[in-house]
Amino acid sequence: MLSIEKLTYAFENARPIFQKISMDVKVGEFVSIIGASGSGKSTLFQLITGLLEPDQGEIRINGENTENRLGKVGYMPQKDLLLPWRTVLDNVLLPLEVSKENRQRKIPQIREWLGRFGLAEVEKSYPDELSGGMRQRAAFLRTIMTGKDLLLLDEPFGALDSLTKRNMHSWLLGLWGELQKTVLFITHDLEEAILLSDRIYLLGRESLQEVKVSLSRPRSTEIIYQSEFITMRQELERLIHDEN
């Protein structure tokens, strides 16, 4: 679904952030990117979405090498960017308005999704009236409503407290089989990356290392206490330590 080949990129008058890095994401996969602050994770998303153009290398989405990559992905930036003057329902309907679809016809389907996202009772509320977890779920649902199969999520749970984050993980793992999406996910949180992902890319200085997560699905958050999970976490910590 996404293939990046020998990507090189540098901001003006700076040393390259990426030097010939390659990666791919297959249909239906959940892939995380972990890296220290400033390693270039958000820049990588800006390159994938076409907000920046590579100096060298290729980015293909569904096999196509096109400049209009933003139109091919659902992108959820770090800040949720919900419009404060619109209700939850109207925020979620926004992608349909942008693509000029008939919003009235889609409302029953969207109400079903609002239920699955635990937002049915707040569809008429405004973003300021929601908890952090609810805001993130609303922004995530809006990203899904773009109808794109590839979702780029930039630290969607980064600002949440640990209990809310745990609830979000539990909720997302429960929903994952049903979503039928492909996700590329940025996080700083090793536990989150292992729990949610099929594979993890460790973004280091000018390098990208791939780690497979061989934990079976469906998963629950309880898995973090299992020895397989703990071993995986230790291995990742060692790789990050070696990289530094």
Ligand SMILES: Nc1ncnc2c1ncn2[C@@H]1O[C@H](COP(=O)(O)OP(=O)(O)OP(=O)(O)O)[C@@H](O)[C@H]1O
């Ligand atoms: N527009 C820009 N012009 C010049 N340098 C930039 C620009 N945007 C980002 N950078 C630099 O590029 C590097 C990577 O930034 P980026 O935001 O992609 O990192 P990140 O891994 O997403 O960090 P964080 O985890 O803190 O969000 C940093 O050194 C940053 O200062």
